Amino acid sequence: MPQMAPMxxxxxxxxxxxxxxxxxxxxxxxxxxxxxxLYHRPTTTNFKSWKL
Structure with missing residues (x-):
């Protein structure tokens, strides 16, 4: 019945x-x-593995 379509x-x-x-x-x-x-580390260090 088309009349019931709004219901x-x-x-x-x-x-x-x-x-x-x-x-x-x-x-x-x-x-x-x-x-x-994923990148949470409890101990923070200032070590850098690269040099300029």
Whole structure:
């Protein structure tokens, strides 16, 4: 029935908004890339392996 098509679009719109909100909340609260620090060294030295 063509009269029911706006109802289906409304359900799809709410589903999309819910998934988008869930995705943004998970990325905001979990922050997966803040823990990835590959270049962190606990001891800092001033040693340089090159010379001019």
């Amino acid at each position: 289906y679009w409304l359900y799809l719109f709410f589903f999309f908004m819910t998934v988008l909100l869930l995705f943004l909340m998970v990325n905001y609260f979990i922050k997966p890339f803040s823990c990835l620090n």
